[in-house]
Amino acid sequence: MREFNFYKTLNRTRKVVQLATLLFLFIVPILIFFEVRFIIGNLYSITVGGLDITDPSMVLQNILLARSFYVPLLISAIIPVIIAFLFGRIFCSWACPYNTILEEAERIYSKILAKFIMKRKAKQANKNPNPFIYWGIYLFLTLLALIIGIPLFTFLSAPGIISSQIAAGIIGNGIGLELTIVFAILLSEVIFGRRFWCKYVCPVGASFSLFGTKKTLHITYNELQCNCTIKLEPCSNSCPFNLVPKNSNLYPYCTNCGLCVKTCEKIGKGALSFSFDNNKNSQLNIIQDQEIQNKKVS
Amino acid sequence: MNVFKKLLQGIKEVINYKSPLRPPGALKEKDFIKRCIKCNKCAQICPYDSIVMADISWGKNMGTPVIFPREVPCYVCMKCTAVCPTGVLDTNVDAKEKVKMGIAEISTEKCLPYLGVICRACFEHCPIFREAIYLEDEMYPKVNTDKCIGCGICEKVCSAEDSAIIVKSTNIII
Numbered sequence: 001m002r003e004f005n006f007y008k009t010l011n012r013t014r015k016v017v018q019l020a021t022l023l024f025l026f027i028v029p030i031l032i033f034f035e036v037r038f039i040i041g042n043l044y045s046i047t048v049g050g051l052d053i054t055d056p057s058m059v060l061q062n063i064l065l066a067r068s069f070y071v072p073l074l075i076s077a078i079i080p081v082i083i084a085f086l087f088g089r090i091f092c093s094w095a096c097p098y099n100t101i102l103e104e105a106e107r108i109y110s111k112i113l114a115k116f117i118m119k120r121k122a123k124q125a126n127k128n129p130n131p132f133i134y135w136g137i138y139l140f141l142t143l144l145a146l147i148i149g150i151p152l153f154t155f156l157s158a159p160g161i162i163s164s165q166i167a168a169g170i171i172g173n174g175i176g177l178e179l180t181i182v183f184a185i186l187l188s189e190v191i192f193g194r195r196f197w198c199k200y201v202c203p204v205g206a207s208f209s210l211f212g213t214k215k216t217l218h219i220t221y222n223e224l225q226c227n228c229t230i231k232l233e234p235c236s237n238s239c240p241f242n243l244v245p246k247n248s249n250l251y252p253y254c255t256n257c258g259l260c261v262k263t264c265e266k267i268g269k270g271a272l273s274f275s276f277d278n279n280k281n282s283q284l285n286i287i288q289d290q291e292i293q294n295k296k297v298s
Numbered sequence: 299m300n301v302f303k304k305l306l307q308g309i310k311e312v313i314n315y316k317s318p319l320r321p322p323g324a325l326k327e328k329d330f331i332k333r334c335i336k337c338n339k340c341a342q343i344c345p346y347d348s349i350v351m352a353d354i355s356w357g358k359n360m361g362t363p364v365i366f367p368r369e370v371p372c373y374v375c376m377k378c379t380a381v382c383p384t385g386v387l388d389t390n391v392d393a394k395e396k397v398k399m400g401i402a403e404i405s406t407e408k409c410l411p412y413l414g415v416i417c418r419a420c421f422e423h424c425p426i427f428r429e430a431i432y433l434e435d436e437m438y439p440k441v442n443t444d445k446c447i448g449c450g451i452c453e454k455v456c457s458a459e460d461s462a463i464i465v466k467s468t469n470i471i472i
Binding site: 029032035037040041042044045046047052054055058061062065066070072073076149150151154160164167168171172177178180 | 329331332333334335336337338339341342343345347351353354358360361381383384385
């Protein structure tokens with residue numbers, strides 16, 4: 001029961017952080033408008049006081065295109081890299097304004113649709129796509145950027161464009177046509193399927209995924225506790241990326257948003273959980289096996 | 299062929315004149331476009347709003363910082379080079395004398411002293427006072443191309459129509 005509350009509050013905290021980030025993007029240019037220049041920058045790179053924090057994908061692009069290292073830039077990427085090492089792609093699920101907007105839009109969309117039209121049966125994947133597709137697209141983008149010598153990642157970074165355009169609109173440079181890129185990305189989701197961009201292409205998310213190891217926060221699946229009788233599994237049904245949390249190859253696609261874990265606590269019996277340790281799952285199994293045996297004996 | 303060459307030269311000149319300046323300490327254009335991550339920090343720290351971000355009409359340059367000296371020139375406060383996270387604005391350029399954004403050029407056809415009217419606007423506003431712009435015979439302004447930093451203040455304050463003194467960018471942005 002306690003754990004159920006934990007994941008629910010986790011999801012609520014996530015929503016609060018998402019909205020706070022969106023609000024933050026408005027507050028920074030407003031402060032600059034009033035000559036307060038304590039925080040400057042946008043989601044490409046931000047300076048708080050004297051501390052620089054830079055998007056690792058931008059650093060990577062910078063190194064690739066310039067073919068040299070600029071030490072202050074490397075140092076500024078340390079904080080996001082550490083976060084990526086510990087928690088995976090949580091920038092996507094906790095901060096990215098593009099993800100926030102889409103998530104809220106999808107929620108409203110599904111609520112309205114549920115009232116008027118019978119709920120469409122979602123196409124449910126049986127297994128997760130191969131990680132090679134993900135890394136293949138990422139490699140292709142990096143090579144393309146290298147060949148044409150244009151900072152491609154900055155143009156394809158939806159959070160960066162949204163944040164810089166919000167700032168431009170408030171400070172008074174005027175909102176440019178850069179937002180067409182964001183609309184093009186939105187259109188690609190309509191054509192290629194739900195969350196196509198976030199799931200496969202986005203170089204920002206992919207650069208965070210680069211730092212994922214076996215020890216990073218991940219979703220573990222405990223078979224013994226899984227007893228959902230519903231045919232459409234609630235966990236994979238709740239996933240915005242249409243992934244199957246039970247199966248392998250969940251990473252690098254998963255952003256650790258925790259919606260499946262929350263749903264599992266609510267409908268199922270908590271077979272899915274977050275953990276840092278890779279072996280926790282098997283240990284749990286052993287303990288439970290022993291318990292079952294003990295019961296049988298007694 | 300000669301006509302074609304002249305035409306090309308003309309186009310180049312027009313581009314050169316219209317080309318906005320890069321902020322102080324900017325690298326060469328080829329490196330600049332590759333390294334700039336469009337974080338807007340230089341534009342946001344600028345107290346005079348001199349630095350603006352290029353819009354989508356600048357193609358691959360969109361979102362990069364530019365200065366249109368005829369609108370708001372650079373007042374060489376040197377705050378932007380300190381905040382650049384990528385080093386495209388060279389942090390070693392910390393004094394106004396080290397800046398080289400462009401070179402001012404005086405058109406003797408438009409410049410008022412050359413036409414017989416006394417005017418010292420550019421001479422008096424130049425941040426490298428008496429060195430970058432000096433007066434010949436206490437009357438005619440001249441530019442010292444070695445000392446000129448290309449801030450564009452002269453272009454802004456020029457009282458001639460369409461500005462008799464124009465800063466040519468050392469980085470030609472197309």
